[in-house]
Amino acid sequence: MSSPQKKQVELSEAAKKPELKAVSKKPQIIRPSSTALMVAMAREQIDPWGVRMIQTIPGYEAAFEKKLQAFSIQINDPLMPYMSLKDKHQRLLSRIASPYYNTFYAGRIWAVDTEVTAWRAQNKAQGKKSVIFLPGAGFDAKAQRYPQSDDLLIVEFDMPHTQQIKRQALQAIQTEKKNVLYYPVDYTNPEDGKRQFQNAMEAVQKRFPQDDLAFFVSLEGLSYYLTPEANQTLFTELLTILPPGTKIFTDWIQGTNWDASTHPYAQFLTFLEEPLKTMPEDFEKQITAGLKAEGKIIREQSRINRAEVAADRLEQTIGRTCPWIKADPFGQIVQFSVFEII
Numbered sequence: 001m002s003s004p005q006k007k008q009v010e011l012s013e014a015a016k017k018p019e020l021k022a023v024s025k026k027p028q029i030i031r032p033s034s035t036a037l038m039v040a041m042a043r044e045q046i047d048p049w050g051v052r053m054i055q056t057i058p059g060y061e062a063a064f065e066k067k068l069q070a071f072s073i074q075i076n077d078p079l080m081p082y083m084s085l086k087d088k089h090q091r092l093l094s095r096i097a098s099p100y101y102n103t104f105y106a107g108r109i110w111a112v113d114t115e116v117t118a119w120r121a122q123n124k125a126q127g128k129k130s131v132i133f134l135p136g137a138g139f140d141a142k143a144q145r146y147p148q149s150d151d152l153l154i155v156e157f158d159m160p161h162t163q164q165i166k167r168q169a170l171q172a173i174q175t176e177k178k179n180v181l182y183y184p185v186d187y188t189n190p191e192d193g194k195r196q197f198q199n200a201m202e203a204v205q206k207r208f209p210q211d212d213l214a215f216f217v218s219l220e221g222l223s224y225y226l227t228p229e230a231n232q233t234l235f236t237e238l239l240t241i242l243p244p245g246t247k248i249f250t251d252w253i254q255g256t257n258w259d260a261s262t263h264p265y266a267q268f269l270t271f272l273e274e275p276l277k278t279m280p281e282d283f284e285k286q287i288t289a290g291l292k293a294e295g296k297i298i299r300e301q302s303r304i305n306r307a308e309v310a311a312d313r314l315e316q317t318i319g320r321t322c323p324w325i326k327a328d329p330f331g332q333i334v335q336f337s338v339f340e341i342i
């Protein structure tokens, strides 16, 4: 039984930490990833599924509107209050990130789809089933865009709440596909990441017990949100769990000229409550030398600059060259790499 004296000590200890008390009382904010929504909106022209999903999320528009409104005050744009949500979003991003940001996100889909198409044709020729892992899947719509097929399985991993909201949205527009598996995960917790990869692999083996399998991992837009350590762990896990021949696509920020405290795009992500982290500083060195684990090694097979792929995409669309996109500083520092486990 505690004495009156002890009780007094406890009270005065608590009184010394009022800020801790305040934090623990604050209700936990539950929301889908703002940047997953933002990216899906940005590429509406080539992938309308993301926006269709988002439009079903109750309260989404009001919540996003509030954020944009607050940010428009920060950037002091008198027109912002009078524009539609989509206009505002586009204008904001075009101003603070890059005038070509839509093309950048379109370019990423284009880069991944080109790789996946070639890989699937090869799998078909070799009689293999295709398994695509999507860590940090967000409102990605590969399952909707790629024709449903018995020889294709898509496995999505994401933060629990974003994934749950996405699944509700898919049900609302009645496009949930049978060839998709979902695993909630938080890659800032290495055990969670490992466990869910293992669970996914078991489910894949159950789905295709007799078949030769080929794996493709697409880490689109995920590396920026993880600490260097978490990125490192994620790559090591993939290397450990997946067989040789697996392809891994990722986008990543090159070099040290991306300063998360001053770059406007980084500030925008922070504003959206998704602070930007970076790959390990020596990521490029590591991938050039090849990451190693369990007797396997990851090697970079090809690399394409984001500004170049974006320019290619736009040139194909409008039928003339776009050198200004190639020169855009934001596009220049982002690379798309395809790795292979050997």
Ligand SMILES: C[S@@+](CC[C@H](N)C(=O)[O-])C[C@H]1O[C@@H](n2cnc3c(N)ncnc32)[C@H](O)[C@@H]1O
Pocket (backbone or CB within 6 Å): 033, 035, 036, 039, 040, 135, 136, 137, 138, 139, 140, 157, 158, 159, 162, 185, 186, 187, 188, 219, 220, 221, 222, 225, 226
């Ligand atoms: C910019 S979005 C990209 C979404 C999607 N890959 C795309 O390209 O449309 C980043 C995604 O990473 C997910 N993410 C961020 N941090 C994560 C973490 N620690 N664990 C798992 N997923 C995370 C977010 O929930 C979000 O869906």
